[in-house]
Amino acid sequence: MGRNVTEFIQNLRYEEIPDDVLAVMRRSLLDTVGVAAIGSTTRIGGIVKEFVRMQMPAGEGTPASRLLFSGLTVSPMGAAMAGAFTIDSVDAHDGYSKVKGHAGSGVFPAVIAVVDDLRRQGQEISGRDLLVALTIAYEVGYRSGLCMHGTVPDYHTSGAWTAVGAAAAVAHLLKLNTEEIQHALGIAEYHGPRSQMMRCIDHPTMLRDGVGWGSPTGVSAAYMAQQGFTGAPAITAEGDDAEPYWNDLGERWEVNNTHYKAYPVCRWAHPAIDAVHDLMREHNISSSEIERARIKTFHYATRLAGHAPKTMDELTYALAYPFAIMAVHGEIGPLQLQESILSDPEVQRISLATELVDDEHYTRISTDKRWADVTLYLNDGREVQSDARTPRGDPDNPLSDKEISEKFHLLADDVIGITRAEEIEQCIAKVSSDDFDIDHLLTLITASAD
Structure with missing residues (x-):
């Protein structure tokens, strides 16, 4: 029998976390920081940074946190909101296919915002403490999301359940008691943005995956519970319907199902992008030889139409266009994230x-994985077809540590400089050691990117 969720949140210790889970957290930490760096250059990031500066400032003598790659100081809620929108503005962050969404983009900025404020107040926080808080956030968030998808008919954005994961991590950092933790989870779940994901797929805008409101919701829930505010029981974490999703908590780790993206677009497009990348190389094809193409995939992916996106938001939730970018350019990286690509x-x-x-077959089997195959019809009459495939970066076909590092530098180096990026990577590599300097890491990832 697994652990009670409130006891898990309150008492989890670094020594109890398996090495493979800690390895995932270190990878996610580096990966998410890289996405935050390039996200700080986007229009979404700029708008929300100015919004929280004006609407969520830190008052004198009140909690205060620095924004990611900004240098500005606002309230922890404001820092969590801006950080989540910034990371989510470049769809390159980690995720979990079965939960249909992403934890890091919502829980990482919440944890960092509160850690930054607690260090300002003088609370001792080690790198191991940071990993514990992130582990709680991911594990509770994932399980809450699995329960939500398993018991609620609508397909909700990641913000709906990352709010619960963020509240859990912040409750741990604030050292809330059992009753306060229960209320924090209930407040976060009740106030969490249960926004319908497919609305953003069908009408791509800056709304994205809901984490921009899920992250500050989780932060505020824990602070409110600390002050005595009460919340209804979190039905995605407690009760008979939730029990199957939590009965092995602390024994089996959902964290290990985290995947990493090779390309900064919706993951539903990735199997087709991988397929065309490999076909072009295997058959030595140039894009000029392609007369037309066919992507056979699961239903949700076909909703990522995007044959002629007019904005970068539309490109993010497209299939045909990023597929074509790979066919023409052989990569989808920072150079292809410029509006000129449109x-x-x-x-x-x-x-x-x-x-x-x-x-229909791919739709039926695209639960834990995402499936597609690609056929290219060439000008000379040849047809070349890929096998059915799933994306690189899944736990059974992972990106290597070297690839995660290369991705981090691809996203971060041109924004913050190679020297600072290397310093961040070296600092994160020591996060479990006694000589890890959390204040130095916080400075590196919050100082302006300019």
Whole structure:
């Protein structure tokens, strides 16, 4: 029998966390910081930074936290909100396919915001403490999300359940008692943004995955519970319906199902992007040889139409266009995240010539994984087809530590400089050691990117 969720949140210790789980947390820490760095350059990041500066400032003698890669100081809620929107503005952060969403983009900025304030107040926090808080946030968030998807008909954004994970981690950091933790979870779940994910898929805008409101909701829930505010029981963490999702808590770790993205677009597009990348190389094909293409995939992925996106938000939730970017450029990185890519004539041609096929079999099996296959129809009459495949970066086909490092530098180096990026990587590598300097890491990831 697993641990009670409130006892798990209150008493989890570093020594109880398996090494493989800690390894995931270290990878996610580096990966998420890299996404935050490039996210600080986006229009979404800029708008929300200015919003929280004006609407959520830190008052004299009140909790205060620095924004990621900004240098500004606001309230912890404001820092969590801006950080979540910033990370989510570049769809390159970690996730978990079965829970249909992403933990790091919502829980990491919440944890960092509160840790920054607690260190300002003089509370001792080690790197091991940071890893414990992140582990709690991911594990509680994932299980809350699995329960939500398993018991509620609507497909809700990650913000709905990362709010609960963030509240759990902040409750641990604030050393709340059992009753306060229960209220914190209940407040976060009740106030969490149960926004419908497919609305953002069908109408891509800056709303994204709901974590921009889920993260500050989790932070505020813990602070409110600390002050005596009460909340209804969190039905995704307690009760008979939730029990199957929590009965092995602390014995089996959902954290180990975390995947990492090779490309900064919706993961539903990744199997097709991987497929065209490999086909082009295996058959030595140039994009000029492609007359048309067909992507056969699961239903939700076909909703990522995006044959002619007009904004970067539409590109993020597209399938045909990023597929075409890979066919033409052979990569999807920072250079392809510029708005000029939206008017690339060869990418536009391939995208408009790409057919999306809603396949019943792939829809049925795309639960723990995401499936697709690709056929390229060439000008000389040849047809080349990929095998059915799932994305790179899944736990059974992981990105290596070297690839995670390369991705971090690809996203961060041009924004904050190679020297600072290397210093962040070296600092995170020591997060479990006695000589880890949390204040130094906080300074590195909150100082302005300029």
